[in-house]
């Protein structure tokens with residue numbers, strides 16, 4: 001730890017703040033900066049348009065050192081685990097092939113919308129072999145409402161052909177084999193490995209993870225690859241897949257892009273963006 005830093009000098013006492021109704025008051029958990037005896041807060045001027053009741057206590061000091069970031073990461077993980085004990089992938093699927101199809105369809109589309117079309121898709125094409133010989137226009141018709149349906153249909157059929165040609169119709173279990181598949185990038189590959197195979201090879205960085213990682217002061221990187229590299233050393237590997245779900249759930253339920261509800265956020269006392277500063 002850097003000499004003279006404001007990092008905690010004693011183990012952080014993790015205590016979950018009180019639930020929603022009382023969260024508009026400062027959290028009851030031991031604040032990161034306060035636990036070090038040197039609280040640094042600042043007046044914030046941007047409030048994301050929140051009502052006073054939605055605003056949080058003044059923002060915590062942004063973690064600078066690796067030790068400070070590790071402490072914030074640990075608290076965030078524990079608090080969000082307690083807040084969202086059922087956090088999971090919200091794309092409906094029963095196997096790796098279905099999850100791969102659903103994840104390809106989820107680009108620029110909500111999980112709820114994807115879940116509306118996948119039952120018909122999986123019924124018509126339950127395997128890679130079946131999808132590989134599908135007529136493109138039939139697949140387009142099924143996935144039309146997910147947006148970019150022509151490109152997505154091409155990716156689905158192309159992906160199925162690649163699975164049949166190169167992997168015996170099975171979904172491979174490495175990033176190196178997944179990323180070359182049509183419609184599959186690193187984010188999708190991480191989704192499949194983490195959720196279908198329980199393999200934590202990387203961290204899924206979607207728009208919510210991107211936003212929260214920056215707001216929590218865990219990284220200043222802007223691109224998903226940089227954010228993933230910054231997050232990986234801060235969290236236990238066995239929690240990487242769950243971490244994405246927790247951050248996504250928090251982003252969808254509290255830390256909204258435009259108007260985060262900091263006043264009822266379980267990590268407001270350690271968040272440098274609480275109250276409106278990003």
Ligand code: SF4
Pocket residue numbers: 056215216254255256260261262263265266267268269271272273274275276
């Ligand atoms: S994590 Fe989001 S909702 Fe929570 S205090 Fe920080 S900015 Fe506000």
